[in-house]
Amino acid sequence: xxxxxxxxxxxxxxxxxxxxxxxxxxxxxxxxxxxxxxxxxxxxxxxxxxxxxxxxxxxxxxxxxxxxxxxxxxxxxxxxxxxxxxxxxxxxxxxxxxxxxxxxxxxxxxxxxxxxxxxxxxxxxxxxxxxxxxxxxxxxxxxxxxxxxxxxxxxxxxxxxxxxxxxxxxxxxxxxxxxxxxxxxxxxxxxxxxxxxxxxxxxxxxxxxxxxxxxxxxxxxxxxxxxxxxxxxxxxxxxxxxxxxxxxxxxxxxxxxxxxxxxxxxxxxxxxxxxxxxxxxxxxxxxxxxxxxxxxxxxxxxxxxxxxxxxxxxxxxxxxxxxxxxxxxxxxxxxxxxxxxxxxxxxxx
Amino acid sequence: xxxxxxxxxxxxxxxxxxxxxxxxxxxxxxxxxxxxxxxxxxxxxxxxxxxxxxxxxxxxxxxxxxxxxxxxxxxxxxxxxxxxxxxxxxxxxxxxxxxxxxxxxxxxxxxxxxxxxxxxxxxxxxxxxxxxxxxxxxxxxxxxxxxxxxxxxxxxxxxxxxxxxxxxxxxxxxxxxxxxxxxxxxxxxxxxxxxxxxxxxxxxxxxxxxxxxxxxxxxxxxxxxxxxxxxxxxxxxxxxxxxxxxxxxxxxxxxxxxxxxxxxxxxxxxxxxxxxxxxxxxxxxxxxxxxxxxxxxxxxxxxxxxxxxxxxxxxxxxxxxxxxx
Numbered sequence: 099x100x101x102x103x104x105x106x107x108x109x110x111x112x113x114x115x116x117x118x119x120x121x122x123x124x125x126x127x128x129x130x131x132x133x134x135x136x137x138x139x140x141x142x143x144x145x146x147x148x149x150x151x152x153x154x155x156x157x158x159x160x161x162x163x164x165x166x167x168x169x170x171x172x173x174x175x176x177x178x179x180x181x182x183x184x185x186x187x188x189x190x191x192x193x194x195x196x197x198x199x200x201x202x203x204x205x206x207x208x209x210x211x212x213x214x215x216x217x218x219x220x221x222x223x224x225x226x227x228x229x230x231x232x233x234x235x236x237x238x239x240x241x242x243x244x245x246x247x248x249x250x251x252x253x254x255x256x257x258x259x260x261x262x263x264x265x266x267x268x269x270x271x272x273x274x275x276x277x278x279x280x281x282x283x284x285x286x287x288x289x290x291x292x293x294x295x296x297x298x299x300x301x302x303x304x305x306x307x308x309x310x311x312x313x314x315x316x317x318x319x320x321x322x323x324x325x326x327x328x329x330x331x332x333x334x335x336x337x338x339x340x341x342x343x344x345x346x347x348x349x350x351x352x353x354x355x356x357x358x359x360x361x362x363x364x365x366x367x368x369x370x371x372x373x374x375x376x377x378x379x380x381x382x383x384x385x386x387x388x389x390x391x392x393x394x395x396x397x398x399x400x401x402x403x404x405x406x407x408x409x410x411x412x413x414x415x416x417x418x419x420x421x422x423x424x425x426x427x428x429x430x431x432x433x434x435x436x437x438x439x440x441x442x443x444x445x446x447x
Numbered sequence: 448x449x450x451x452x453x454x455x456x457x458x459x460x461x462x463x464x465x466x467x468x469x470x471x472x473x474x475x476x477x478x479x480x481x482x483x484x485x486x487x488x489x490x491x492x493x494x495x496x497x498x499x500x501x502x503x504x505x506x507x508x509x510x511x512x513x514x515x516x517x518x519x520x521x522x523x524x525x526x527x528x529x530x531x532x533x534x535x536x537x538x539x540x541x542x543x544x545x546x547x548x549x550x551x552x553x554x555x556x557x558x559x560x561x562x563x564x565x566x567x568x569x570x571x572x573x574x575x576x577x578x579x580x581x582x583x584x585x586x587x588x589x590x591x592x593x594x595x596x597x598x599x600x601x602x603x604x605x606x607x608x609x610x611x612x613x614x615x616x617x618x619x620x621x622x623x624x625x626x627x628x629x630x631x632x633x634x635x636x637x638x639x640x641x642x643x644x645x646x647x648x649x650x651x652x653x654x655x656x657x658x659x660x661x662x663x664x665x666x667x668x669x670x671x672x673x674x675x676x677x678x679x680x681x682x683x684x685x686x687x688x689x690x691x692x693x694x695x696x697x698x699x700x701x702x703x704x705x706x707x708x709x710x711x712x713x714x715x716x717x718x719x720x721x722x723x724x725x726x727x728x729x730x731x732x733x734x735x736x737x738x739x740x741x742x743x744x745x746x747x748x749x750x751x752x753x754x755x756x757x758x759x760x761x762x763x764x765x766x767x768x769x770x771x772x
Binding site for chain 2: 114184248270271273274277278281282285288370375376379380382397399401404405411414415417418421422425
């Protein structure tokens, strides 16, 4: 595959994944917090095209599930009646990108609820929760990465540009942050912040913690680039012509750091999504009933869920395609900025 | 040599001091402490509470507490756990042993796999076998620990092939020695698999890159021309030449021995540091958290120090540079 088509493919995949999460309300058939106490732990309902009588349907249909008599979590399908999936149905209201109110959903089951990925202990639709949970987790990753890179860029530039004892002090502090294993850092910073907080505040806290943890590595890389850029001939020449520090930074030095910043962004975003998931999984992050990819998995800490309701594991698989997309993006970025051939181990993908 | 050692030691001491100060002062940002919930408990009188607070010295100013605590740390006393009313050092150490059993095994296995596979793949750089291996590592790389650990757990529980959770089975004390070893090994299998799978891609890529770089050196042409066997060439000449980045990486993996498995331990309910620290965080057991952070930093610092020593020992360039300063 040529580099160009790789870029296009990567952009298309990442774009599609992010778009489906950003427009979660449209793709999700239900509200992520809407409960259906009649259908707790409903298993995934497969879509069919061929019914029990052998008749072919052009549009997919499903069978309604109802609790088996005398059981509270065993379902049986009613194979007698094929219920067609309805498209572009009106349902629970939601906001596109948090602004425009809408009620139209891509699909729905009409009167009978359809749970393509099954439902959780309160009968909430897992598919809807995965899509909406992606908003929380991805946003945490993106904002966290943005925060980290801004801090890293500022400190790195300051250290590299100012030099002297200021550089020394800043880099010693960065070393401190690098020395701490990040999961301890995450734990420790979270430990020293309030535990039981409402979802929005918890989200902001998590983003802040994640953002404050990782700045040291980008800061050191940026510093290195600024240090070498400062001594380049064209920068000296510009300085000789009387350019101010601000102008030099803006026009000549900061553009040089773009390679590091972009590559680091592609590496950090999935890492930070994982960090949010880890915190929420452990109960230190975004709390119920707001879904996040991490707190949706928290149920798996219970043995009975592990044994009986395997579909509760499905949210764990969701970020694998995201990770793949970002990994390819990072290796493409590294490749385009001319990292040595041997370092670029994943160039073959 | 002594100067080199002293510099590294001073650096390590600085890191530990910095981390301890950072952790301790961060802790004051936390609203409330372990004893705040007790205020609501009608069975605990205010006098008893203030006596408790005085006993654990929560009521004193921060600087005083830090000075007392730091003085204790120098004598090997990490403070007292509020929840267990026991010395933090002993509590942490019993858990850390379980963690080390897990991570140590995983680390040895990961390196034993990474070295031959990395050399094998670097030798075939760009050929189908190498590309296939790169794909395999990429797949391992994009599956996060959490996904893998939970997936294996679901699998193990549904098939009942392997025991899940904990370190030993019920009735462990009555087992014979061989049975005991087998029992622990079976319990370790799942978490170790996850840890190896998460460490392997990084190690493998580094070994491959380092060996591939060393393979391009001219002295190898000469050695080849002398008719030295390929195998001896790779392991006797190429690997030492590629050792420098690998030793640094080895130091790093030594340093992560206490931190690599935290999440996996919680998922697999392994009685190590992970669940213990999580419990301490949720319970605001301050000194346990700080002690845990400090212990893991200590490991990191020691790991880097060992790597520095090894580098000094193996790489003449560093010896020369160090003596010149």
